[in-house]
Amino acid sequence: MSWNLEKIRNDFPILSTEMNGKPLVFLDSAASSQKPKSVIDTIRHYYEAENANIHRGVYSLSQKATEKYEMTRIKTSRFIGAACAKVVIFTRNTTESINLVAQSWGRTNIHEGDEIVLTELEHHSNLVPWQMLAQEKQAVLKFIPLNQDSTLDLSNIDEIITERVKLVAVAQMSNVTGTIHDLDAIIRRARQVGAKVLVDGAQGICHLPTNVQKQDFDFYAFSAHKMLGPTGVGILYAKEEILDTMPPWMGGGDMISKVWKEKSTYADLPARLEAGTPNISGVIGFGAALEYLESVGMQEIRNHELELLQYALDRLEDFGGLELYGTSDLSKRGGVISFNFPGVHPHDVGSILDEEGIAIRVGHHCAQPFMEFKGIAGTCRASFYLYNTKEDVDALLVGLKKVKEIFGRVLKR
């Protein structure tokens, strides 16, 4: 499909609605993307015509639902460049995917005195599970520091990623500053010391062409809801030889091979790591989201976001008086802009923009260590996706002008 922004916007019903009596300007896709009609229709169709539990029924309806569910696993593996479908595990969200690694692989492989390396820009979901594991195992957390422009300072990477490190867990792209990390350099060093690499792809997969085999990720975690799919579906990819060694982390239905009163044996992959009835409609809807993204093209989406990002950064710099965070090197940045009016709390900015129909995210964005690093309470964050336009950016600027008028006398510069 050639790039047709008008057609894309028409595919998303919510974009023609109003918020507080004004046309909706949605600039919070980094929190959760909007959904195209094809995804909404697929979920509706499942409940209207295909609803049944999967993997159990001998009747046709159940078989059909199972096929559709498993077809999404195949589509997902192709989308991320995995070798086969059974290395795709469905969870509820990115957070659960990371917790799965921590609880299953981590509890088996991390021991007292081992080290886990994170960065100072991690989302809480790629921080707290490792804090919990480190406390349980008496392991040590280490952090790759940041440069002032929010890129990673990799100058001492050999001293940080040492022989004691068992895992490096890093985001593909920051949800706060949009920084796209230099994963190649990190993975190269991890290989030298035999450490595994977990990539939190929650923000990356939806915006950047990604290939888990070419990029040599050991673990890759992400969510459907940030990539046009429904909420409640997360994905964990891991190399097959790693998944083969991972014990179940939740017990129950579907993950078993045979059950006696006192013990059980466990199913093969991927069922071993998927206990209980999953989010069937969500996974099937996610399949439609992947089709939509493929029909538009990930490189085309990236190009569009870069154009918007450049336009928005230029206009925000011209606006004056704003503190902007993140690198100006757009090859290292996705379509996320965090900023502040010095002297005005982000929540006040968010409320005033809300009244103008403009949805942005304000606060600490579940990345409090970064806020501490910058010495701020939070930021205002505008994030872009394939359906955003330069007019959305213009609307944001009009809203910010209103903030400036209202808060003029308390602004610090």
Next chain:
Amino acid sequence: MSLSDSLYQEVLLDHYQNPRHHGRLEHAHLHEEGVNPLCGDEVELFLELEGNTISKISFWGKGCSISQASASMLTDSLYGKTLDEARSLLHEFKEMLLEDKEPNFAEEYEDLESLEAVKKIPARIKCATLAWNTLERILKKNH
């Protein structure tokens, strides 16, 4: 008047920019901390008593204009008042914001009415009530 214009009135911005009774009291008889964890707003209240009367009061905190202005207004309202008067004002304030009652504050408390507009932005009510919830815990402890 638009919603944000009615909320961000002169009186609120004045309390935000020039908070009254701001700082910590070293010898406070009563002290409590309040936090809204999702937004990170913080307020600490310090009260010194002479008998049943609040002889000194201060707050320290960080956060949005509404949370900090509300804390400033609270301290301004309660300075020199008794704990029973504090209870009564707390009740009246929470009725205004949480039970949709028309405010009818005595003239000396009328700054508080500027916070009524927060009702129209439900997501921000917790900002306005942070200091008052903190006061409520102090008063319960001292009942």
